[in-house]
Amino acid sequence: MTARLLAVAFVGTLAACGSDSPTGTSPSPEPGTCAAGAPVAGTPVLTTRRVASDLADPVDLKAAPGDRSRLFVVEQGGRILILRDGRVLQAPFLDISARISSGGERGLLGLAFHPRYGENGRFFVNYTDRGGDTHIAEFHAAGGSDMADGGSERTLLFVEQPFANHNGGGLAFGNDGMLYVGLGDGGSGGDPQGNGQNLGTRLGKMLRLDVDRAGFVPPDNPFVSTPAAAPEIWAYGLRNPWRFFFDPTTGDLYIGDVGQDAVEEVDVGFAARHGGENYGWNRMEGSRCFLSPSCSQAGLTLPMVEYGHDGGSCSVTGGVVYRGCRMPGYAGTYFYGDFCSAFVRSFRLQGGVAVDQRDWTSALGRGVDSISSFGVDADGEAYVVDYEGEIYQIVPVS
DSSP, X not given: OOHHHHHHHHTTOOOOTTXXXXXXXXXXXXXXXXXXXXXXXXXXXXXXXXXXXXXXXXXXXXXXXXXXXXXEEEEXXXXXXXXXXXXXXXXXXXXXXXXXXXBTTBSEEXXXXXXXXXXXXXXXXXXXXXXXXXXXXXXXXXXXOSSOEXXXXXXXXXXXXXXXXXXXXXXXXXTTSOEEEEEOOOSSSSOTTOXXXXXXXXXXXXXXXXXXXXXXOOTTOTTTTSTTOOTTEEEEOOSOOOEEEEOTTTOOEEEEEOOSSSEEEEEEEOGGGOSOOBOOTTTEEXXXXXXXXXXXXXXXXXXXXXXXXXXXXXXXXXXXXXXXXXXXXXXXXXXXXXXXXXXXXXEXXXXXXXXXXXXXXXXXXXXXOOEXXXXXXXXXXXXXXXXXXXXXXXXXXX
């Protein structure tokens, strides 16, 4: 499927330098250096460097904790490939293409490595099965291996999907060691089932799982004691949280929530709140009332940043907070984009508000057609994923 066809489906939808390396990974660089090169003072002019091409519909990019030699590229069709030293290995790390439905907003959609992956080889994926329903599943790879055990699958969570779109897809471990899952409102348009505001369903939510606990529900989740609420819920009122990211320094959660016809938004769940946020859908789309001309904003957490569909924009792609060591002047900068217009923008948080909002499209959008994701490597250096088959690293102009 081409990126433009996926764009049609998405329209109105959709860690530190010098750490110890686990067995089977590259050694740490010398103190004061970066695997990506010598640190550059100040806020240098930025550009992108292509590091991979000829991929098939890449939708996610992750690094295993402490692994400086490899990046893992998720292809929507069901494969996870390894990018090692600028070369994509021919044999896939995992291939579950026979188990999934793919196309539009379905497929193999997300990947997360256990914080102790170097010790236990556990990693997790988010995919839609042949019937279109969501699986959050665990797989295993022997220490340092370039090939996972495809027969090791264990399902942690199964969620029926009433429609083909708004599946969410993101996975990430928070700074608390819990696995977070982004699920859309179930699809169609306008959330006809009212899932976003219904605590009785996992749809339209951010979920929080303890993968090391029987039953996987952390006892401190905010709605564990709420009658009839799904105990996995961390936050609600989301339409389609396609990509989200935890700031490794602050623990704050940045969510790119795809809008309906008018507004795209970036929400921030501050770590100090301990979850429970209601981000408003479908009472609101961004900061606008959706179901009626007027609505109550009481109890809602409004977007940190939002934008409209002018200039061809249609679907926010949540990004990453830069915490790398190559460009320390950009520490805390959140880079994000739009799938359809392929812009790249950024902001920083200061005093709980977005400051220093910038547009980087002319510098970082060159050659990028459809931004499906962002990613960081083991040193926190940032990358842009182009659904047309390429990976770009954000680097200072040399």
